[in-house]
Amino acid sequence: MEFHVSLAGRGDLSARIYRQLHEAVLDGRLRSGEKLPPTRELARTLAVSRNTVALAYERLTAEGFLVGRVGAGTFVCATPPVPAPQAAGRPGAVPPRPVWRTLAAPPARVAGPQTxxxxxxxxxxARFPMAAWRRQVTRTLRDVTAGDALYGDPAGHPGLRAEIARHVGLSRSVRVPAEQVLVTGGAQQALDLAARVLLEPGDRVAVEEPGYPPARELFASHGAHMTGVPVDAEGIVVSALPDDTRLVYTTPSHQFPLGPPMSLDRRTALLAWARQAGAVVIEDDYDSEFRFADRPLEPLHSLDRGDRVLYVGSFSKTMLPMLRLGFLVAPPSLLPALRSAKRLSDLQTETTTQGAMAGFMADGLFVxxxxxxxxxxxxxxxxxxxxxxxxxxxxxxxxxxxxxxxxxxxxxxxxxxxxxxxxxxxxxxxxxxxxxxxxxxxxxxxxxxxxxxxxxxxxxxxxxxxxxxx
Ligand SMILES: Cc1ncc(COP(=O)(O)O)c(C=O)c1O
Structure with missing residues (x-):
């Protein structure tokens, strides 16, 4: 990478070159092992004498920041650790909105692998069929056209939307046309898009307690007024939902983290309550593909008669979290807004992964x-x-x-x-x-x-x- 040196500032030319390289090593822009341009080349670029550059290099070498290797060139030899940003920052530093001070920091990586x-x-x-996935990725890249390499539909790759519609129709009796499926960056982005199009700041959002922290914090970050609703053996306690709730987030197949499925009675009661309260329900079906009983209960989405349920799915458990693939099945009334929200959020989910996932599903490898x-x-x-x-x-x-x-x-x-x-x-x-x-x-x-x-x-x-x- 070419490092830009400016000759603006005070001091002789050599001191200016020295100062900029020194700062770049200290703040990590130049990393240990990186090769610097030869003195002759940098001198030519800056239109200064070679000696001017050589003096700066010599000083940095004497201070231990650079090392010269005969026949190979001059290299950065130490990157002092970049100081961690302080939570409060310097006086006058720009603060985030207050809500961000109350949200948990992303968890640090686990210290060491547990046996x-x-x-x-x-x-x-380790059980993921990586070779088969790699073939799908290769095939997608091989078949890519000049048009594919540009921007695609924010709602997602048409082939993948069709495969997802088929999959949820067969395995979860969520019967919708592909047009009602939006491909998202994991379930998390599906929740974010839903919040963007449904919530005004101060709207009440009810979540299960205990529940899934990234969902709770996401709605809070949108300025929602959060209420934790208890969960019993049948699922979320519908009678504890406040009347002014705008949105309920729930995990009916496998309550997160306790595990029981929401009973059929409770599902019916929740939908009846939502109809009467004018609330929307988000059904997060994050890991129900792994089923250990004979007959799954009907998803809220298919029991719903009034288009009140947004159904969210994830490929993080069934495939790999790193793919960042999920989806949202939404009522027609919300589709244009959700598609726009997706466009404003990230324009679209990355195309190669979507294409590979569509192929993986179409070839029967997903099932x-x-x-x-x-x-x-x-x-x-x-x-x-x-x-x-x-x-x-x-x-x-x-x-x-x-x-x-x-x-x-x-x-x-x-x-x-x-x-x-x-x-x-x-x-x-x-x-x-x-x-x-x-x-x-x-x-x-x-x-x-x-x-x-x-x-x-x-x-x-x-x-x-x-x-x-x-
Ligand atoms: C309740 C719940 N929803 C969704 C997800 C998956 O989220 P994503 O698709 O964003 O990885 C998880 C993963 O742990 C989860 O526990």
């Missing part, structure tokens, strides 16, 4: 991957449940669920779950504290165990270690 990782909400990336993954996750889940029944019956009560990638459980008796999670982590066992998912005060203590990451062969050992640190 027995019961992490929640993540699929088994095959789902079938295989479900079989594997079912085995892990059954094993966890049987070990919990055998060894933890007096310590844990498992919350019933029929789908998804994790289980929740209530400790029997007094247990400091946060301390337990810490002790488990020290022993190499990753489990989650349900307190992480509460946004409106402390809730019932509990923990969650995922089976997306942990291999079947490690389950018994992981739970034995957990038992040891209990």
């Amino acid at each position: 027995h990782d019961f992490g929640v909400g993540v699929p088994d990336t 095959r991957h789902l079938r295989r993954s479900t079989r594997e996750y079912a085995a892990r889940r059954a094993l966890i449940l049987s070990v919990l029944r055998r060894d933890f019956a007096d310590r844990l009560e498992v919350v019933p669920s029929t789908a998804g990638l994790h289980l929740a459980a209530w400790p029997r008796g007094e247990v400091d779950v946060a301390a337990l999670v810490e002790r488990a982590a020290a022993a190499g066992v990753g489990i989650a504290d349900l307190a992480e998912y509460h946004g409106f005060g402390a809730g019932r203590p509990g923990l969650a165990l995922g089976y997306g990451r942990i291999g079947t062969e490690r389950v018994e050992e992981g739970l034995r270690l957990l038992g040891e640190v209990w």
Whole structure:
């Protein structure tokens, strides 16, 4: 990369060149190992004598910022760490809107890999058919036309929209034409688009408590007035929904994070309430493809008769989170606004990934991957449940669920779950504290165990270690 040196400023020419290179190394614009232009070349570009540049290089070399290698050139040899930005910034620094001070910072990356990782909400990336995916990506790039390389429809790749419509129609009885499907950057962007077109600042949004923090925080960031609504064995408690709620966010197939499916009675009651209150319901069906019971309950979307439900799906569990692919099935009345919101947000989702996903689905590879993954996750889940029944019956009560990638459980008796999670982590066992998912005060203590990451062969050992640190 060419580094631009300006000769403006005070001091002799050599000092100016020195100062700019020095600053660039200090602030990380020039990184360790990067090659600087030869003195002769930089001198020519700047129309100064070679000696002027050589003097600057020599001083930086003497100070340890550059190193010359005979026959190879001059290289940056140290990048002092860039100081972390201070939360408050310098006096007079530009602050964000106040709401951003109340939202959680993105979690830091987990310190070290756990040997027995019961992490929640993540699929088994090692089982992903990467070779088949790579072929789809290659094929998409090979077939790309000059037109494809420009901007596409903000609503998404037509082939992928059609495949998603077919998929949700077959597997979830969400029957819609492809025109009602919007491809999004994960479920998260689907929620963001919905919030943009539906919410005025101060509108009330009801979320499940405990619930999915990125959804809660997203609506809060749009200026919504947030209410946490309790969840019982049948799902969100409809009678606790405030009358002035504009939008309800819910996870009916596999309540996040507790796990129970919303009962049919509760689904019907929620839709009746939404009709009467004039509220919109967002149904986040984030991991229901992994189903472990015979008959799934009808999604809210298909029970709805009044176009009140926005159905959100994600490819983060069924494929990989890194693809950032999700979708939104919306009522016709909202489609033009949602399409515009998508355009204003990021113009469109990246085309290669969309094309590859469309091919992956059209070739039957998605369904095959789902079938295989479900079989594997079912085995892990059954094993966890049987070990919990055998060894933890007096310590844990498992919350019933029929789908998804994790289980929740209530400790029997007094247990400091946060301390337990810490002790488990020290022993190499990753489990989650349900307190992480509460946004409106402390809730019932509990923990969650995922089976997306942990291999079947490690389950018994992981739970034995957990038992040891209990
Ligand atoms: C409740 C819920 N919704 C959605 C998602 C997926 O979000 P995304 O598609 O943005 O990765 C997750 C992932 O953990 C989730 O737990």
